[in-house]
Amino acid sequence: MARSVMVTGATSGVGLATALRLAGAGYEVFATARSAEKAEKLDALASERGVALRTVLLDVADPGSCQEAVDRIARQTDGGPWGLVNNAGIPLAGAVEDVDDEAARRLLEVNVLGPARLARLVLPAMRRRGEGRIVNISSLGGRVTAPGMGWYCGGKAALGSLNHALRMEAAPSGVRVVLIHGAGYASAIWERAADDLADLAASGRSPHAEIYRGIEEALRATAQLPGPEPIVRAVHRALTAEHPKACYVVGAKTRLGGAADLLGPYRLTDHLKRVALGIGEPARNRLVEYAARRWCTPW
Ligand SMILES: NC(=O)c1ccc[n+]([C@@H]2O[C@H](COP(=O)([O-])OP(=O)(O)OC[C@H]3O[C@@H](n4cnc5c(N)ncnc54)[C@H](OP(=O)(O)O)[C@@H]3O)[C@@H](O)[C@H]2O)c1
Incomplete structure (x- = not known):
C-alpha cells in the first residue's frame, strides 16, 4: 500500500512542487490549501501533470482547522498520515522596532505553533x-539572523529547536523527525516580504524607511533565482531514506552561511550582513560588497 503524506501549504512554491513530486513518486498525497478555490486549482494542476493527489482544506494557524484536516485524513488512511511535511509558512519583514504584536503573533502561529500542533495531532497514529516521518521546513534564516527579518528568522530558529526536541522524543517510537534548511529560491514568500517593507516604508512611521527601499529592491530581484527543486529533493530523500539524516542543509550558501555565522566574530558577520542589505556605510572594497550581497542575504 502507498505511504500517505500530508503536505501543508501545497498551493505554491516548495509545498506545491513537493506535493507534485511525491504524488509522482507513488505516495498518497494529502495536499493542503487554505480555500476551496485554491484546492480546485491544485487539483486541476495535478491532473494536468498526470498525478493524483487529494486536497484538504487547512489553515495551520487555526486549531479547529488542524484537527478537522487531520481527522479527515485519518478517515481515509490507517488512522492518520504516515508522513507530515510541515511546509506552510509566511514571511515577516521589518525591523524589530517596527513589527507590532499582532503581526509577530501571526508569524508565530503559522510558522511555529502550527507545525508543532500538527505534529502533536499526527503522532499518536504514528506511534x-x-x-x-515528520519533516519540518526551516530556512537559512533559522541558522543565520538577518537585520530586517528578525521575526522570520526567530520563528525558524524556534521551529528548529522544537524539531530537535521532538526528534529525540519521538525516536523511541520509530518516528523520524527531520529538519530541512534551504535558501535562495524564487517564491511568493520573498515577494510578500518585499510588500511588508513597502508598506512600512510608505507608512511614514518608520525610522528605517530608506533602508527598507534597498532591501525591498533586493527581495524583488529574487524572482530571478532558481526554483525550489533542491529543497524538494531533500524532502523526498528525508521521506524515502531508510535512515534519514537529522537535518538536511541544502545548498552551498546555506552551508557556508551557517558555518560562517557560527565561527565568525559578530563584528565581521554584522558588517557583512549590513553591507549585503545596504544598512549603514557601504563596503570600501568592491569584492567585499559583491561577496556580501552574494552570500550574506537571508534568501
Ligand atoms: N523560498 C525559499 O527560498 C525558502 C527557503 C527556505 C525555506 N523556505 C520555507 O519553505 C516554506 C514554503 O515557502 P515558499 O517559498 O514555498 O513560499 P510560498 O510560495 O509563499 O508558499 C507558502 C505556502 O504556505 C501556505 N500558507 C501560508 N499561510 C498558511 C496558513 N495559515 N495555513 C496553511 N497554509 C498557509 C500558502 O498558502 P496561500 O497560497 O493560501 O498563501 C502557500 O501554499 C516556508 O516555510 C518557507 O519559510 C523557503
Whole structure:
C-alpha cells in the first residue's frame, strides 16, 4: 500500500512542487490549501501533470482547522498520515522596532505553533504503527539572523529547536523527525516580504524607511533565482531514506552561511550582513560588497 503524506501549504512554491513530486513518486498525497478555490486549482494542476493527489482544506494557524484536516485524513488512511511535511509558512519583514504584536503573533502561529500542533495531532497514529516521518521546513534564516527579518528568522530558529526536541522524543517510537534548511529560491514568500517593507516604508512611521527601499529592491530581484527543486529533493530523500539524516542543509550558501555565522566574530558577520542589505556605510572594497550581497542575504 502507498505511504500517505500530508503536505501543508501545497498551493505554491516548495509545498506545491513537493506535493507534485511525491504524488509522482507513488505516495498518497494529502495536499493542503487554505480555500476551496485554491484546492480546485491544485487539483486541476495535478491532473494536468498526470498525478493524483487529494486536497484538504487547512489553515495551520487555526486549531479547529488542524484537527478537522487531520481527522479527515485519518478517515481515509490507517488512522492518520504516515508522513507530515510541515511546509506552510509566511514571511515577516521589518525591523524589530517596527513589527507590532499582532503581526509577530501571526508569524508565530503559522510558522511555529502550527507545525508543532500538527505534529502533536499526527503522532499518536504514528506511534501506534511504530513508524512515521515528520519533516519540518526551516530556512537559512533559522541558522543565520538577518537585520530586517528578525521575526522570520526567530520563528525558524524556534521551529528548529522544537524539531530537535521532538526528534529525540519521538525516536523511541520509530518516528523520524527531520529538519530541512534551504535558501535562495524564487517564491511568493520573498515577494510578500518585499510588500511588508513597502508598506512600512510608505507608512511614514518608520525610522528605517530608506533602508527598507534597498532591501525591498533586493527581495524583488529574487524572482530571478532558481526554483525550489533542491529543497524538494531533500524532502523526498528525508521521506524515502531508510535512515534519514537529522537535518538536511541544502545548498552551498546555506552551508557556508551557517558555518560562517557560527565561527565568525559578530563584528565581521554584522558588517557583512549590513553591507549585503545596504544598512549603514557601504563596503570600501568592491569584492567585499559583491561577496556580501552574494552570500550574506537571508534568501
Ligand atoms: N523560498 C525559499 O527560498 C525558502 C527557503 C527556505 C525555506 N523556505 C520555507 O519553505 C516554506 C514554503 O515557502 P515558499 O517559498 O514555498 O513560499 P510560498 O510560495 O509563499 O508558499 C507558502 C505556502 O504556505 C501556505 N500558507 C501560508 N499561510 C498558511 C496558513 N495559515 N495555513 C496553511 N497554509 C498557509 C500558502 O498558502 P496561500 O497560497 O493560501 O498563501 C502557500 O501554499 C516556508 O516555510 C518557507 O519559510 C523557503
